Amino acid sequence: MNQTANYQLCQWDPTDRILMEDFNSDNRETDAALKANADAIAAETTARASGDLWVRLLDLTVEAETQKWDIDLSGIDLTKYQKLLLCPHLKGNTDQWVYVHINGTETECGQVPMVNEPARQNFGVNELIFLPELPKLYILQMGATSIVANPGFAGVRTVELGAGATHIDTLGLWFNGVAYRILEGSSIQIYGFRR
Template identity: 35%
Template structure:
């Protein structure tokens, strides 16, 4: 049995002289599983290549709560609050508030609305990273 435990979940912290026991690992895994389930959400990551259209729709494996888009070729951060149906974005030093988006079940559509903000998550041939927090199933 481990002689030390973590502060928050009392998981085993092993020291060299400790004898490692399967029961201890199983108990730790049960604690981790319970802690993750209690958060009532899960994380989702992916990437895609923009097609240059003024709107982009993405369907997630579960209902999204929060979506963050990033891009390596320019300084981009777009945040979509799917529960509230609106977003915010920033490119370089220029902020865009009120990024238009709609939520339909597990799908979210965001748009540039005929302005210079077409970069907002869908420039043609640009790679985007996406991180989302989804509702637990």
């Protein structure tokens, strides 16, 4: 017998034998899908009513010193968020910029300051705002825009994700062939602002 494309529900042909088990299986599948959809709608309605449109998507910490930190973002559907807010806080073996790379490209599309002075707790903190206008991604950089300067606004970069893109594969925080290190305890939090 044929089945539907999404939930594989029975589609009988005139010559198929009709069985009670097939009806019961279809009803269980339909019931589960309707319940999951109703739960998702209720959660979204509650969040919107309370004004809680921000969702914490990731909270990661570097476990061991590294030169290259690639963060998997493939599970974040950009079509569900008006913007993403990335809050990296990087500690390093020296005061230096860490370059932001999207999908493993060599071209940097932003910079995050990294510091090794514990007393300067608000340096090494930076906000990156990702505005998905698919297939383009606009990146605004705010916060400590220089290793020695006061916080400010660093500008806008544009990244082409490619036709049909709905997510970023990886966010890379790394250096191009330099021996600087991101130290253990560095962290990043990523939030999404719902559509």
